[in-house]
Amino acid sequence: MKVTGESIVPGDKSITHRALLLAGLIPSTSRLHRPLTSLDAAASARLVRAVGGRVSPLRRGAVVSVSGAARWRSPGATIRCGNSGTTARLGLGLLAGHPVTATLTGDRSLRRRPMQRVIAPLAAMGARFHPADTDRLPVTIEGGPLRSIRWELPVSSAQLKSAVLLAGLVGGVPVAVREPHGLSRDHTERFLRLLGQRVTAEEGWITFEPGAPLSAFELTIPGDPSSAAFLVGAALLAESGELVIRDVGLNPTRTAFLSVVERMGGSLRGELRSEGPGEPIGDLVVRPSTLRGTVVGGSEIPGLIDEVPLLAVLAARSEGETRFDQVGELRVKESDRLALIAENLRVLGYRAETGENQLFVAGSDQPPVGRVRTAGDHRLAMAFGVLGTVPGARVEIDDRASRRRELSRLLRDPGADRQNDPAPW
Ligand code: S3P
Numbered sequence: 001m002k003v004t005g006e007s008i009v010p011g012d013k014s015i016t017h018r019a020l021l022l023a024g025l026i027p028s029t030s031r032l033h034r035p036l037t038s039l040d041a042a043a044s045a046r047l048v049r050a051v052g053g054r055v056s057p058l059r060r061g062a063v064v065s066v067s068g069a070a071r072w073r074s075p076g077a078t079i080r081c082g083n084s085g086t087t088a089r090l091g092l093g094l095l096a097g098h099p100v101t102a103t104l105t106g107d108r109s110l111r112r113r114p115m116q117r118v119i120a121p122l123a124a125m126g127a128r129f130h131p132a133d134t135d136r137l138p139v140t141i142e143g144g145p146l147r148s149i150r151w152e153l154p155v156s157s158a159q160l161k162s163a164v165l166l167a168g169l170v171g172g173v174p175v176a177v178r179e180p181h182g183l184s185r186d187h188t189e190r191f192l193r194l195l196g197q198r199v200t201a202e203e204g205w206i207t208f209e210p211g212a213p214l215s216a217f218e219l220t221i222p223g224d225p226s227s228a229a230f231l232v233g234a235a236l237l238a239e240s241g242e243l244v245i246r247d248v249g250l251n252p253t254r255t256a257f258l259s260v261v262e263r264m265g266g267s268l269r270g271e272l273r274s275e276g277p278g279e280p281i282g283d284l285v286v287r288p289s290t291l292r293g294t295v296v297g298g299s300e301i302p303g304l305i306d307e308v309p310l311l312a313v314l315a316a317r318s319e320g321e322t323r324f325d326q327v328g329e330l331r332v333k334e335s336d337r338l339a340l341i342a343e344n345l346r347v348l349g350y351r352a353e354t355g356e357n358q359l360f361v362a363g364s365d366q367p368p369v370g371r372v373r374t375a376g377d378h379r380l381a382m383a384f385g386v387l388g389t390v391p392g393a394r395v396e397i398d399d400r401a402s403r404r405r406e407l408s409r410l411l412r413d414p415g416a417d418r419q420n421d422p423a424p425w
Pocket of ligand 1: 013014015017086156157158159160162184185305306
């Protein structure tokens with residue numbers, strides 16, 4: 001296959017969530033240009049509406065206006081977070097500091113993901129949860145006045161870190177959080193600084209101190225590097241061409257996959273074009289490459305946590321073996337990604353094994369043939385869709401919305417993304 005030309009990808013998912021949720025705290029109108037309009041983003045918009053904010057429809061190509069509320073009200077019904085862990089965890093952080101009672105739930109995948117790791121620090125700050133010891137949604141939170149904390153997180157996670165920082169913001173109290181194994185994405189810290197708050201990072205501790213009152217903002221959201229990664233993968237595995245992906249977020253806490261791809265021998269350049277506001281933006285230039293295996297691990301992992309499925313399929317097409325260390329967190333993503341990556345690679349004819357916290361993939365140039373089980377996990381569907389583009393491949397993806405079609409649509413139709421259908425949960 002030839003992969004050539006220029007493309008853009010949908011707006012960054014993490015930044016879109018933060019923009020919607022933070023704008024939801026501000027009574028005057030904020031405007032978001034090029035937000036992601038997927039079901040996950042719709043879940044954060046739904047949360048903001050449920051507590052009294054107004055959010056214009058999330059439609060591709062439309063500017064989204066958000067008029068929030070300084071004092072959130074108790075929602076009349078359970079807040080449905082769909083598949084979105086970011087909505088649930090950041091949402092709990094924000095609800096914690098408002099005098100509200102709210103119940104949050106999610107789809108089958110989200111209801112199996114751990115929540116005690118976010119409930120514990122918020123409870124220590126003074127929020128109450130019912131049931132208090134639950135590790136799963138649905139959960140009811142009673143927010144109110146909060147106290148300051150210093151909290152060591154059990155895992156490096158932007159969702160947990162952000163929940164605590166945002167609770168500090170709404171509670172008007174200083175907080176400090178520490179991540180144990182490398183820094184996760186820092187979009188919340190950058191956003192808070194943009195909104196006039198004091199956030200510092202020193203010796204592993206991220207500290208928030210309340211600053212100026214929040215005022216409305218206007219923001220253009222960069223393209224999502226995690227979406228761009230799939231196009232990068234397709235272009236690396238292609239037989240010819242050169243792909244340029246424009247206006248991608250190049251925040252260094254999101255681009256660890258670029259260095260791994262380079263280490264694997266991939267021809268990939270990130271060209272920084274602007275520093276902001278708040279987030280670096282640039283272009284990615286990628287060419288077909290012969291890849292070799294590598295070791296991925298340690299403090300590198302939080303910066304490429306969403307790219308492991310894609311890197312694993314690239315590893316399957318590399319010379320030699322690739323080992324991913326400290327990737328146990330992938331077991332509690334939208335699916336048990338670790339198990340499913342290995343299982344699907346084996347189904348397609350490759351050698352792949354998992355340990356509790358590790359993944360091994362042996363490269364081969366034989367064409368992948370078989371049916372992939374995604375458990376509804378979009379990143380697995382996209383990664384195996386990329387593998388399905390190599391010569392001789394016959395990869396069937398179990399997902400109804402056929403991500404292979406979505407990938408070729410993205411390649412043909414820059415800016416295409418998932419439709420904003422109402423979520424069933
Ligand atoms: C996200 C953080 C990551 C990532 C998720 C989005 C965020 O999760 O996997 O897709 O927007 O904060 P963790 O923080 O749990 O690793």
